[in-house]
Amino acid sequence: MDIPPFKLNGRVWIEIGDEKVLGHGRVELLERIHASGSIRQAALQMKMSYKQAWDLVNHINSGFKQPLVISKRGGKGGGVAIVTPFGLEVISEFKSIQQKFFDFLSENGKK
Amino acid sequence: MDIPPFKLNGRVWIEIGDEKVLGHGRVELLERIHASGSIRQAALQMKMSYKQAWDLVNHINSGFKQPLVISKRGGKGGGVAIVTPFGLEVISEFKSIQQKFFDFLSENGKK
Numbered sequence: 168m169d170i171p172p173f174k175l176n177g178r179v180w181i182e183i184g185d186e187k188v189l190g191h192g193r194v195e196l197l198e199r200i201h202a203s204g205s206i207r208q209a210a211l212q213m214k215m216s217y218k219q220a221w222d223l224v225n226h227i228n229s230g231f232k233q234p235l236v237i238s239k240r241g242g243k244g245g246g247v248a249i250v251t252p253f254g255l256e257v258i259s260e261f262k263s264i265q266q267k268f269f270d271f272l273s274e275n276g277k278k
Numbered sequence: 279m280d281i282p283p284f285k286l287n288g289r290v291w292i293e294i295g296d297e298k299v300l301g302h303g304r305v306e307l308l309e310r311i312h313a314s315g316s317i318r319q320a321a322l323q324m325k326m327s328y329k330q331a332w333d334l335v336n337h338i339n340s341g342f343k344q345p346l347v348i349s350k351r352g353g354k355g356g357g358v359a360i361v362t363p364f365g366l367e368v369i370s371e372f373k374s375i376q377q378k379f380f381d382f383l384s385e386n387g388k389k
Contacts, residue, residue: 170364170371171342176298177290179383183282231282253281260281264386271382272290275375 175276179268181261188230193223194261200224200236201250201258209248224248231257286387290379292372299341304334305372311335311347312361312369320359335359342368 180190192213199209210220228234235254240246250258291301303324310320321331339345346365351357361369 170368171294173299174293174296175290175375176293177288177379179286179288179386182285182287185285187287188284257281264286267386268288268382271379275290275378 173277175272183230188227193227194258196223197250197258200248204247206238206248284388286383294341299338304338305369307334308361308369311359315358317349317359
């Protein structure tokens with residue numbers, strides 16, 4: 168009656184004022200905005216609508232009470248977006264937590 | 279530009295063969311079956327249908343390749359269900375992992 172080997176899996180996310188503001192998917196969105204300089208491109212890559220991506224960005228910005236992404240609409244290529252230094256700091260904090268979480272998951276699975 | 283205080287939240291679950299077999303909700307179902315001796319009662323308490331509860335129980339039993347719940351349909355009260363000693367062991371293992379996970383979450387939030 169031994170418990171068979173299993174893998175532990177899971178997710179972590181950041182909440183501010185009881186609201187989820189940042190998790191794995193949103194961090195990926197921020198990283199793709201940072202890499203492409205474009206919310207539209209990032210949305211495309213993640214197969215979400217432009218509006219969805221905008222809503223997420225606004226939700227993240229207002230959750231942290233300061234912008235992680237600044238964007239300028241319009242212009243030739245349809246506007247540019249940059250991830251602020253504060254945004255980069257938050258991404259890095261989340262990834263460091265996530266790495267610790269991955270370690271936790273593999274330590275607590277059963278070989 | 280300091281990161282504001284935040285709460286870390288999350289979920290963990292057990293996978294066997296890349297399939298989720300047990301998480302927070304299913305453990306609650308098992309505990310309620312154990313307490314009430316009835317899948318029907320447990321389902322009612324968790325506001326799920328009897329069929330949903332049965333499907334979950336079957337999924338858990340087959341995932342672990344041995345029964346965590348044994349049930350007898352029919353009879354006066356509509357059948358009884360018991361959580362096996364193996365099932366109790368799995369519940370206890372999951373709760374111990376979950377407690378460590380709660381500690382992880384509070385250690386990694388930001389005061």
